[in-house]
Amino acid sequence: MRELALAVLTLALVACEKKSTVETPPAGDQKQAAKAGGAESDVILIGEVGSLTGSEAAFGISTRNGVDLAIEEANEAGGVKGKKLAVRVYDDQSKPEEAASAVTRLLTQDKVKLILGEVASSNSLAMAPKAQAAKVPMISPSSTNPTVTEVGDYIFRVCFIDPFQGYVMAKYAREELKFNTAAILKDVKSAYSVGLTEVFERKFTEMGGKVVGTEAYSKGDSDFRAQLTALKKLKPQGLYIPGYYNDVGAIAQQAEELGLKTVMMGGDGWDGPPLFELGGKAIEGSYVSNHYSAEDPSPIVQNFIKKYQERFKVVPDSLAALGYDSARVGIEAMKRAPSLDGPALREAIAATKEFPGVAGTITLNAKRDAEKPAVVLQVKDGKFHYVATVKP
Amino acid sequence: MYSFVQHILNGLAAGTVYALVALGYTMVYGVLKLINFAHGDVMMVGVYVGYAVAYAVGRALWGEWYVAVLVFGVAMLACALIGLAIERFAYRPLRERPRLTALITAIGISFAISYSFQLDLSVHAFGRELTVLPGAASRGFPDIITRTVWMQLGSDDDGIKIWNWQVLSFGIALALMVGLQFLVFKTRFGRAMRAVSFDHRVAALMGIPVDRVIAFTFALGSALAATAGILYAIKDRKIEPLMGLMVGLKAFVAAVIGGIGHVPGAVVGALALGLCEEFVAGYTSSSWRDAVAFGFLIVVLLLRPEGLFGRVQAEKV
Structure with missing residues (x-):
């Protein structure tokens, strides 16, 4: 029986231990990341934390695709302030504690100008205090829990609450x-x-x-x-x-x-x-x-869907749309901001008004939340179909 | 009243899965005195093999009995091979080392399997995209058994349904338990297993091929895990690379409650655990479920350290 007790103890230890697994950036981003590391001054580095593995992997992957698309478009259009943009993504395995260590790494080691993420509110809540303390703006694409932006004035979101x-x-x-x-x-x-x-x-x-x-x-x-x-x-x-x-x-x-x-x-x-x-x-x-319906006929939505499908071969879900919006709000603010320092960039993001996002027009209010309508969808024949729009 | 019966039914269904996983645990422990923590992950691999086979056969044939047999067969074979490989390359070199070394290795293998399955990896071969590692996202296990109501009590709105797959799982679990008991106590091979369990060095001196006995035990235990996994996937449908961790742990608890190394004990322990969890979740709050499951283990270990059916072993000092 002594062995058994030992076994249980070891297992408990291991259960705690496995939290500190080191994340690996996905293969697709390594190239960009290496480039960014090599010539820091020509590139504006944006950090992203997402659940690329774990229980909410589909959220993280959609969001990353949306962000990638927005960054590629911005770079094709000449980048920001004459520099190209690069994004460094760390996986948080859908766990808050991993999200916290990933954001610390982005802030202290990679010295990113802006943080995008996370989808799950629990993970965003683990990240927000670190971004706030470092005075680096963080935009959550789709964390809807109200407390996320209450953490401080550097924390924003582009979705409703x-x-x-x-x-x-x-x-x-x-x-x-x-x-x-x-x-x-x-x-x-x-x-x-x-x-x-x-x-x-x-x-x-x-x-x-x-x-x-x-x-x-x-x-x-x-x-x-x-x-x-x-x-x-x-x-x-x-x-x-x-x-x-x-x-x-x-x-x-x-x-x-x-x-x-x-x-x-x-x-x-x-x-x-x-x-x-x-x-x-x-x-x-x-x-x-x-947040949005792929059946929305407006040109901005259909345009996004077309580009996304060409690039990733699937119809974008709302997480992809919000990932795309969050990156674009950030990029647009970078263009407007006099410098890319935390406080200046924060002011610029906070001033976002009537921004034409894919998932609704975005105006950030005093609480740094986006005010916009929601849609109600119904599942029919294995798909979501639009049934109504409800305004705030 | 019906909901009480429904709770019992749910609990038995959950317990059946624990029982099948626990049988593998208990068998390996019985022979090797090693708690094979990778067992739950071998189960998970079996589920994914079954998933791949079902999709390779094609959706049109799901529900045919031979497809189900094929899915079970291939998954069991694959898991048996994995079990053999793990035993040969990870445990056999450590057999003469302190038991703790093998235990830690088992935990390492468990994580190596479950985390590598979270990677997305596909290769281009035979003119199509083949997935090698499935990635982290949950998937739905295909309906390889057409779900039908085996028996209905009460009306549609207020009553319970017993499904064919529930009866099937329960039957398979009982049959395997009886089969294992027969194997261990009535066959030549079983005698060899018991001899190895008693003392593998002495068994070797008596001319028992110890390595072969242990390897076969692992293969058999892993094939059992595959069966358990597929029945589990048929029950709950949701499959993911981390599914083996919790089920493995619960099955381990069940095996310990029943008296580890004891075949019917594992089944009884598992059914008791399943029922206990179900009633806790159904009548109090599901948040208590795991706390009660592991609390149950502690109580049993305090009152009967050898488990419900285990035999007390005098330790030589």
């Missing part, structure tokens, strides 16, 4: 779908999910609906039957699942298997290609709030 997203879904469920009862299944490990849950619950109740039950899971679980069985008893008309695509797909499948008949609703976290592979038919008919 959770209260708005929760409000959009509560309003749509109550006014358009006419639901009287709803239940919630939230991911307790994610600041995003907890934030959306709070607002949805409050708004739905204020509008006269009743939240009959709330259950929780932890990111990375694969068996949700216990919670779903408990929710089935309550017979909710709608089930709000503000989680991420990989969990939601499995949840939908298991709900169907257990005979839980309800309409599922979610947020932008559903938007990843594996959702349809995982969820299959079980996900059909669900509603989500999101």
